[in-house]
Amino acid sequence: MAVNTVSTLVARLVQAGSLVRRADPADGRVVRLELSEPVAARIGSWRDARVAVTAAAIAQLGAEDQLALAAALPALVRLTELVDPDGSEISQNDHDDHQEER
Numbered sequence: 001m002a003v004n005t006v007s008t009l010v011a012r013l014v015q016a017g018s019l020v021r022r023a024d025p026a027d028g029r030v031v032r033l034e035l036s037e038p039v040a041a042r043i044g045s046w047r048d049a050r051v052a053v054t055a056a057a058i059a060q061l062g063a064e065d066q067l068a069l070a071a072a073l074p075a076l077v078r079l080t081e082l083v084d085p086d087g088s089e090i091s092q093n094d095h096d097d098h099q100e101e102r
Helices: 003-015 037-059 063-083 090-099
Strands: 019-023 030-037
Touching: 003 019, 030 037
Parallel strands: none
Antiparallel strands: 019 030
């Protein structure tokens, strides 16, 4: 994507209130983009809803199926790390939540 196209998209997202520009405290030449609070809250609520639906479905499974899912978690974590090695797509909080569940 061309730089001017990205700049235009970012400007529109900032204007729409979806993104917030922040100066990097370590390097004044760098601008950091963050989700606005309302957008972050909306995404969080979507995540919470997905977690609730998945938890309810897992609760309906028999014990054998639940144990099979639990046994598969380490392989799924390794798969995720292969797909997203730097963890940029998964927040550390999400990863920590899953670690605690095991």
